[in-house]
Amino acid sequence: MTRRIGLAACQMGPVQSGTSRAEVVGRLIAMLERAAAGGAALAVFPELAFSTFFPRSEIADETLLDSFYEDGFPNVETAPLLYAARRLNIGFAIGFAELIRDGGEARRFNSMALVDRSGTLRGLYRKIHVPGSEAPEPGVTVHLERRYFAPGDLGFPVFDLDGVRVGLALCNDRRWPETYRMLCLNGAEVVLIGYNTPLYLDEAPALAHLRMFHNHLPMQAGAYQNTLWVAAAAKAGLEDGQALIGGSCIIAPSGEMAALAISLQDEVIVHCADLDLIAACRRVNFDFARYRRPDQYRRIAEA
Ligand code: CDT
Numbered sequence: 001m002t003r004r005i006g007l008a009a010c011q012m013g014p015v016q017s018g019t020s021r022a023e024v025v026g027r028l029i030a031m032l033e034r035a036a037a038g039g040a041a042l043a044v045f046p047e048l049a050f051s052t053f054f055p056r057s058e059i060a061d062e063t064l065l066d067s068f069y070e071d072g073f074p075n076v077e078t079a080p081l082l083y084a085a086r087r088l089n090i091g092f093a094i095g096f097a098e099l100i101r102d103g104g105e106a107r108r109f110n111s112m113a114l115v116d117r118s119g120t121l122r123g124l125y126r127k128i129h130v131p132g133s134e135a136p137e138p139g140v141t142v143h144l145e146r147r148y149f150a151p152g153d154l155g156f157p158v159f160d161l162d163g164v165r166v167g168l169a170l171c172n173d174r175r176w177p178e179t180y181r182m183l184c185l186n187g188a189e190v191v192l193i194g195y196n197t198p199l200y201l202d203e204a205p206a207l208a209h210l211r212m213f214h215n216h217l218p219m220q221a222g223a224y225q226n227t228l229w230v231a232a233a234a235k236a237g238l239e240d241g242q243a244l245i246g247g248s249c250i251i252a253p254s255g256e257m258a259a260l261a262i263s264l265q266d267e268v269i270v271h272c273a274d275l276d277l278i279a280a281c282r283r284v285n286f287d288f289a290r291y292r293r294p295d296q297y298r299r300i301a302e303a
Helices: 021-037 061-068 079-088 172-176 175-186 205-226 276-285
Strands: 004-013 042-044 091-102 106-117 121-126 159-163 164-170 190-195 228-235 237-239 240-242 247-251 257-260 267-272
Touching: 004 021, 004 247, 021 042, 021 079, 021 267, 042 190, 042 228, 079 091, 079 106, 091 121, 091 190, 106 164, 106 190, 121 159, 159 247, 164 172, 164 175, 172 190, 172 205, 175 190, 175 205, 190 205, 205 228, 205 237, 205 247, 247 267, 257 267, 267 276
Parallel strands: 004 042, 004 228, 042 091, 164 190, 190 228
Antiparallel strands: 004 267, 091 106, 106 121, 159 164, 228 247, 237 240, 247 257
């Protein structure tokens, strides 16, 4: 019998500053309901889904900064999303700003939580490739992720969800081949990605027209070269004056686009993913045990 799983990418329109957690969580639950009604068993939401993409701003006020983070996940404000997962019998992954207080010390990560169909938190991923800078730089779009987040310290974990092996990644991670290769080597069959990508980064105007191409290119290549299903959810549209790209998608292990969002708003796309396609694609080119040659990869050629 063919192994299948219904995957959903839940793209979010903008979340303007000042929007309450309750309002955002209400939107997320409405999307989870649409995903479940469409036959999905597993959904992905964007990176930093509960707030505006705050790394676009320099925030000096510590209390204001802290308000963008979750002091524990789930918490009182986000728990309704987990209750909805249980009611709808659907798992999900969601990006959030994670604040850990160890005594007097605060640790901050750009994180993603994975919740199963019973509404139970199954694990966390912390973004490894943290882009941008620690301080604003002249002539460069402000992007202060490196001030607000430490690099992830949990590696690339893979979780077993009802027999399906699921890995997680966040935004800039999707541009790096290591992300997919490590998740593949760790046994992933499905990779869930959340992202916030500005349409304009004025340090590279010559590349502006390639923003969507450079969004899909690495995800399609990563899916193909590692024979994975990829489901990716964007935060899209004009958010606090900054345009974010959409292009949320579900990609097959063949590298083909199986489903693609067409708006810059809250939008749910669903695809019934054939997991047997992984083995079929693997047999053609990517039978690692048979063809991959890691013993040769670090060899320096002799003159
Ligand atoms: N959120 C995130 O990682 N965004 C980056 C763009 C900013 S790079 C300064 C991305 O890779 O989409």
